[in-house]
Amino acid sequence: MKVVNHRLCRDDGTPFALVPSPNRRGAIVAYDLLVIHCTEGQSVKAAVATLTKPKGASAHLVIGRDGEIVQLVPFDTAAKHTGQSSWKELTALDYHSIGFELDNPGKLKPALGKWLAWFRKPYPPDSMIKAIHKFDTKRYGWHKYTEIQLQTTAEAAAALVAHYSIKEIVGHEDISPRLKWDPGPAFPMESFRANVLDLARQRSSPQPPT
Numbered sequence: 678m679k680v681v682n683h684r685l686c687r688d689d690g691t692p693f694a695l696v697p698s699p700n701r702r703g704a705i706v707a708y709d710l711l712v713i714h715c716t717e718g719q720s721v722k723a724a725v726a727t728l729t730k731p732k733g734a735s736a737h738l739v740i741g742r743d744g745e746i747v748q749l750v751p752f753d754t755a756a757k758h759t760g761q762s763s764w765k766e767l768t769a770l771d772y773h774s775i776g777f778e779l780d781n782p783g784k785l786k787p788a789l790g791k792w793l794a795w796f797r798k799p800y801p802p803d804s805m806i807k808a809i810h811k812f813d814t815k816r817y818g819w820h821k822y823t824e825i826q827l828q829t830t831a832e833a834a835a836a837l838v839a840h841y842s843i844k845e846i847v848g849h850e851d852i853s854p855r856l857k858w859d860p861g862p863a864f865p866m867e868s869f870r871a872n873v874l875d876l877a878r879q880r881s882s883p884q885p886p887t
Contacts, residue, residue, distance in 0.1 A: 678832050680840040683751040685738065685833055693746040696725050700735035702755035702771050708841035709767060710774035711834055712759060713866075714849045715781035715859040719796060721745050724778055734758060736776040742822075744829040752837065762852040764845075770852055775837055777830060783861060784810075785818030792818040808862035812855050819863035831869060835876030846870050 678685060684692045714736060716724040721741040728735045728749055735756040739747045750756040758776030767773050782794035791799040805818040837843055848866060849857040860866075 678836040680752060680836055683753040685746065685748055685752075685836065693748055695748050696729055698729045698735040698749040698756070699731050700728065700733050700757045701750050702757060704772075705753055705755050705774075706772045708773075708775065708837075708843045709845065710764060710770065710852070711837060711843050711846045712770070712774050712776045712849055712852060713830075713846065713860050713864065713869075714758065714776060714778045714857075715783050715861060715864070716778050717783040717795070717859065718780070719782065719794075719798060721747060721780050724780060725749070728778065734760070736778040738776075738833060739778045739780065740826060740830050740833065741780045742826050744825040746829065746833065752841070759849075759852060761856060762849075764847065764852045775841075775843065777833070779822060779826060779830060779860060779864075781822060781860070781863075782820050783859060785820060787818070794820075806863050810850075810858055810862055812850070812858060819861045821863050822860075822865075827865070827869065831872045831876060834869075834873045835880060838873060838877040839880040846873060 686692045718724050721739055724739050725747050735749050736758045737750045737756050755771040756776050759770035762770045785792040785794055785800055785805055793799055800820055805820050807816050808819055809816050849859045
């Protein structure tokens, strides 16, 4: 993947699908953060519909469980994705960050022998982990992210880190503690960061002549 004119593109220069969201601000002032969110919804289609509804939130990319990518906001423009948040000395984080929304229902609660999302859809036990969120004391179910989703997200993140020299990768829960709980315990943040940095270094390294 690569960035061309603030769009995410395949290696051959073909851009990924674009569904423009009206929920955007002015120009990004600095590429300090990449923020990982989860949609807490049922599908990419549902997430895109929500994030393109006027006077709502948005993100730069939505990434599906099958690796589908939809771009909503160009990377030089601030998307409305951080809400009430701060990171170190930074505030107004929409102007300092790129936002990825990963298709995932988020926290699951036990009910009648099933694990249910907030929208009442059941999920099988083998599709989730049981974990205690760092802001909680109770164990809940958390829907797993798929391998192709994580790898696609890492490749997209590496393209952006290399292109814009993004400084840090964080979760929404890191910039809005206790207000937001995503991407949650099922997201392998430490190994994800390491994978992205490794992929970004490979992009930045001189390639041997062919």
